Amino acid sequence: xxxxxxxxxxxxxxxxxxxxxxxxxxxxxxxxxxxxxxxxxxxxxxxxxxxxxxxxxxxxxxxxxxxxxxxxxxxxxxxxxxxxxxxxxxxxxxxxxxxxxxxxxxxxxxxxxxxxxxxxxxxxxxxxxxxxxxxxxxxxxxxxxxxxxxxxxxxxxxxxxxxxxxxxxxxxxxxxxxxxxxxxxxxxxxxxxxxxxxxxxxxxxxxxxxxxxxxxxxxxxxxxxxxxxxxxxxxxxxxxxxxxxxxxxxxxxxxxxxxxxxxxxxxxxxx
Amino acid sequence: xxxxxxxxxxxxxxxxxxxxxxxxxxxxxxxxxxxxxxxxxxxxxxxxxxxxxxxxxxxxxxxxxxxxxxxxxxxxxxxxxxxxxxx
Numbered sequence: 001x002x003x004x005x006x007x008x009x010x011x012x013x014x015x016x017x018x019x020x021x022x023x024x025x026x027x028x029x030x031x032x033x034x035x036x037x038x039x040x041x042x043x044x045x046x047x048x049x050x051x052x053x054x055x056x057x058x059x060x061x062x063x064x065x066x067x068x069x070x071x072x073x074x075x076x077x078x079x080x081x082x083x084x085x086x087x088x089x090x091x092x093x094x095x096x097x098x099x100x101x102x103x104x105x106x107x108x109x110x111x112x113x114x115x116x117x118x119x120x121x122x123x124x125x126x127x128x129x130x131x132x133x134x135x136x137x138x139x140x141x142x143x144x145x146x147x148x149x150x151x152x153x154x155x156x157x158x159x160x161x162x163x164x165x166x167x168x169x170x171x172x173x174x175x176x177x178x179x180x181x182x183x184x185x186x187x188x189x190x191x192x193x194x195x196x197x198x199x200x201x202x203x204x205x206x207x208x209x210x211x212x213x214x215x216x217x218x219x220x221x222x223x224x225x226x227x228x229x230x231x232x233x234x235x236x237x238x239x240x241x242x243x244x245x246x247x248x249x250x251x252x253x254x255x256x257x258x259x260x261x262x263x264x265x266x267x268x269x270x271x
Numbered sequence: 272x273x274x275x276x277x278x279x280x281x282x283x284x285x286x287x288x289x290x291x292x293x294x295x296x297x298x299x300x301x302x303x304x305x306x307x308x309x310x311x312x313x314x315x316x317x318x319x320x321x322x323x324x325x326x327x328x329x330x331x332x333x334x335x336x337x338x339x340x341x342x343x344x345x346x347x348x349x350x351x352x353x354x355x356x357x358x
Contacts (some may be wrong), residue, residue, distance in 0.1 A: 079300045094336065145287075146287050146290065146291055149291055150291065150294065150295065150298075153295050153298065154298070154300070157299065182295065186284070188282060188286045189282025189283070189285065190282055190283055190284060191284055192284050192287050192288060196287075199288075200288065200291050200292060200295060
């Protein structure tokens with residue numbers, strides 16, 4: 001039986017889809033069978049970030065409505081044999097995403113895959129609550145910025161109350177993925193640092209992903225960041241996060257500032 | 272010595288942290304509509320309405336949520352001729 005993970009955040013634009021694709025591709029490179037599922041009905045983008053936008057024939061709603069078999073809707077990645085995508089519908093009504101339908105699809109995916117990674121839509125409405133409903137664990141993607149942290153706190157509350165696991169009285173496994181981290185600005189006190197966010201949200205840290213041009217470049221060409229050849233620190237941070245998700249003890253690397261001569265004299269804090 | 276301090280500007284991240292800590296302490300407590308300050312506001316107004324006829328524009332409610340204490344100020348204009356007399 002595979003493990004179901006929801007990638008969620010509350011706030012939009014913090015990097016849920018990028019992180020879903022990157023962690024999915026990282027796990028698949030360990031020869032584990034992975035499916036990434038887009039729950040953002042009407043505003044799908046995981047297909048684009050995965051570079052599979054021209055190969056979507058059937059989607060999640062088609063499967064739920066019985067118009068296609070699950071096997072017909074799964075799109076195999078062209079680069080990784082063990083990576084699959086289940087796209088969201090771009091045109092259909094999001095009310096077609098029914099609790100029973102989602103339950104059925106997730107149950108079948110769980111049987112066929114080692115990892116089922118659900119990319120949640122932003123917000124706290126139906127799509128987001130259904131994406132987290134059957135999860136065994138959650139990755140909460142947060143940017144070091146006040147509105148993102150506040151929304152993450154809200155999502156953590158929902159994970160602890162509205163998921164099946166929570167309703168059965170079991171603890172919900174939650175991981176913080178701190179994304180778009182700028183070590184220089186954190187060091188000068190212009191941006192919330194890792195400790196600040198951890199203290200406020202108090203859930204275990206899965207990884208810190210540094211802000212990088214690699215992310216935009218990878219999405220431009222439809223490649224998960226962890227599939228870039230000779231990947232930089234961002235790719236490495238996602239690989240480490242994927243290993244921690246699998247239960248490996250990987251030492252945490254917090255991106256550190258790179259200060260020049262001037263910065264070394266004036267920039268560092270004294271304490 | 273921090274460059275920003277040197278020029279007299281306080282780093283903003285500490286302000287962000289403090290604001291979030293206060294805000295989230297209240298939001299966590301108020302999930303499910305059981306926020307004490309809100310309950311008090313509604314119940315105080317309900318009690319007042321039993322004794323005096325008041326209109327909403329005569330009531331001014333101010334809430335200030337702090338880290339350690341919150342304050343609730345209810346300011347009501349009670350008209351003279353409401354029929355309420357000393358016994």
